[in-house]
Amino acid sequence: MTVVRDVPKQLFIGGGWQDAESGRTLSVDNPATGEELCRVADASPADGRRAVEAAVAAQADWAATPPRVRSEILRRAYDLIIARTEDLALLMTLEMGKPLAEARAEVAYGAEFFRWFSEEAVRIDGGLMTAPDGKNRLLVTRQPVGPCLLITPWNFPLAMGTRKIGPALAAGCTVVLKPAPQTPLTSLALAEILTEAGLPAGVLNIVVTTDAAGVVEPLLRGGQIRKLSFTGSTQVGRILLAQCADTVIRTSMELGGNAPLIVFDDADLDTAVEGTMVAKMRNMGESCCAANRIYVHTSVAEEFATRLAARMAALKVGDGTEPGTDVGPLIDEAGRSKAHDMVRDAVKRGATVLTGGELPEGPGCFYPPTVLTGISAEAAINDTEVFGPVAALLTFEDEDEAIAAANSTEFGLAAYLFTQNLDRALRVSERLESGMIGLNTGLVSNPAAPFGGVKQSGLGREGGRVGIGEFLEYKYIAVPVG
Numbered sequence: 339m340t341v342v343r344d345v346p347k348q349l350f351i352g353g354g355w356q357d358a359e360s361g362r363t364l365s366v367d368n369p370a371t372g373e374e375l376c377r378v379a380d381a382s383p384a385d386g387r388r389a390v391e392a393a394v395a396a397q398a399d400w401a402a403t404p405p406r407v408r409s410e411i412l413r414r415a416y417d418l419i420i421a422r423t424e425d426l427a428l429l430m431t432l433e434m435g436k437p438l439a440e441a442r443a444e445v446a447y448g449a450e451f452f453r454w455f456s457e458e459a460v461r462i463d464g465g466l467m468t469a470p471d472g473k474n475r476l477l478v479t480r481q482p483v484g485p486c487l488l489i490t491p492w493n494f495p496l497a498m499g500t501r502k503i504g505p506a507l508a509a510g511c512t513v514v515l516k517p518a519p520q521t522p523l524t525s526l527a528l529a530e531i532l533t534e535a536g537l538p539a540g541v542l543n544i545v546v547t548t549d550a551a552g553v554v555e556p557l558l559r560g561g562q563i564r565k566l567s568f569t570g571s572t573q574v575g576r577i578l579l580a581q582c583a584d585t586v587i588r589t590s591m592e593l594g595g596n597a598p599l600i601v602f603d604d605a606d607l608d609t610a611v612e613g614t615m616v617a618k619m620r621n622m623g624e625s626c627c628a629a630n631r632i633y634v635h636t637s638v639a640e641e642f643a644t645r646l647a648a649r650m651a652a653l654k655v656g657d658g659t660e661p662g663t664d665v666g667p668l669i670d671e672a673g674r675s676k677a678h679d680m681v682r683d684a685v686k687r688g689a690t691v692l693t694g695g696e697l698p699e700g701p702g703c704f705y706p707p708t709v710l711t712g713i714s715a716e717a718a719i720n721d722t723e724v725f726g727p728v729a730a731l732l733t734f735e736d737e738d739e740a741i742a743a744a745n746s747t748e749f750g751l752a753a754y755l756f757t758q759n760l761d762r763a764l765r766v767s768e769r770l771e772s773g774m775i776g777l778n779t780g781l782v783s784n785p786a787a788p789f790g791g792v793k794q795s796g797l798g799r800e801g802g803r804v805g806i807g808e809f810l811e812y813k814y815i816a817v818p819v820g
């Protein structure tokens with residue numbers, strides 16, 4: 339494949355492409371075939387240190403670069419990403435598995451973070467006020483926090499990177515990006531694009547590694563990184579928060595979810611089924627916003643289940659590069675086993691399979707769209723993100739019961755509700771413990787909106803007007819006026 343051949347396979351440090359010091363490489367595989375696509379340099383801790391040194395060396399000049407210049411680099415990169423939509427989409431489909439149509443949608447979504455933050459770069463504001471005693475003037479400015487470490491997962495190879503790189507660069511921070519080892523190619527392609535857009539050497543550095551723990555910990559303890567922005571599991575997030583505590587590094591944490599989706603008896607069922615398909619099946623269910631527990635009012639439960647199962651059964655599972663594919667493979671064998679184990683666990687505890695639920699034969703990490711009803715309270719799927727195309731249907735009788743069930747999780751990222759009653763919509767939205775609510779829609783992600791969670795789903799917000807603030811520090815200057 340030319341798109342794979344054309345992507346650099348080395349680490350990107352200080353504006354140059356370099357092999358890992360150890361000479362080691364890692365394998366990037368196509369989850370649809372199980373075959374190796376290519377090999378990429380596999381960084382060791384020494385490579386990580388060199389990347390941080392490059393980011394530190396570039397920090398002062400980048401912070402002093404006029405906002406308009408930073409803005410225009412991001413804007414040019416946006417244009418280049420859009421112009422290369424087909425290549426980037428194919429690259430993502432090959433390394434991650436999502437169908438081409440979804441990959442194209444991610445290119446548009448991911449690119450938008452660069453356009454949005456190119457616009458924010460020139461709107462970093464401050465303030466001037468008179469102190470209450472009338473003496474001092476309080477002058478407030480905002481400065482970049484400094485060199486940042488950005489750690490991203492594999493499920494949205496482009497958008498998870500641009501959502502962090504965009505605001506960091508707009509704010510005047512230099513960065514080291516550590517993408518997931520399953521999907522490094524999109525990030526490496528992005529480095530080329532940013533370079534072509536005029537990004538100076540050292541402002542963006544990319545370290546790909548199979549030894550995430552070994553490479554990252556010394557960087558967080560090294561005293562030079564001032565900010566960690568992480569998207570991944572709550573389990574790894576906790577470890578990183580502990581490491582950041584020791585050197586008091588600022589963090590943004592986008593962690594796991596366990597999204598509830600509630601269908602009330604006054605919902606428009608067409609909208610609810612459609613919204614559930616999106617909330618459940620976007621990205622094959624491999625999204626931290628994916629609906630994980632679907633609560634349906636008993637009076638509409640049977641009809642909803644029948645309609646959802648029919649829609650799910652009609653989806654075409656296959657290689658994401660083939661036209662007409664709706665559902666690609668899961669990321670790897672571990673991801674597929676996790677989803678299948680959760681289905682088996684639910685069935686063992688009394689669930690009924692309306693469609694799917696069988697492991698297919700043959701190569702590739704495919705899993706069929708699956709609908710389960712009659713989930714018992716003990717089933718693992720109630721507490722754990724399935725991260726796959728499995729819809730678990732539960733029922734409820736009244737609003738309080740639905741809200742209590744929805745909130746009975748340590749997570750709080752996204753929640754969805756379907757109702758035509760405005761009072762109820764607002765009342766329930768306010769009571770749901772989650773950072774984001776889809777009201778009669780299954781899609782909440784939007785670069786212009788603040789993305790993030792409460793409880794153990796994370797800290798901080800990405801995107802929107804607040805996204806750039808995660809990479810800025812206030813500075814206050816006291817000015818006595820005689």
Ligand code: ADP
Pocket residue numbers: 489490491492516517518519550551554555569570571572574575577578
């Ligand atoms: P997922 O289950 O989606 O792979 P992870 O939290 O394991 O979620 O991974 C998200 C990102 O965190 C990836 O880039 C991964 O390499 C990285 N990662 C995993 N473990 C660690 C660790 N101990 N320290 C730093 N980064 C890690």
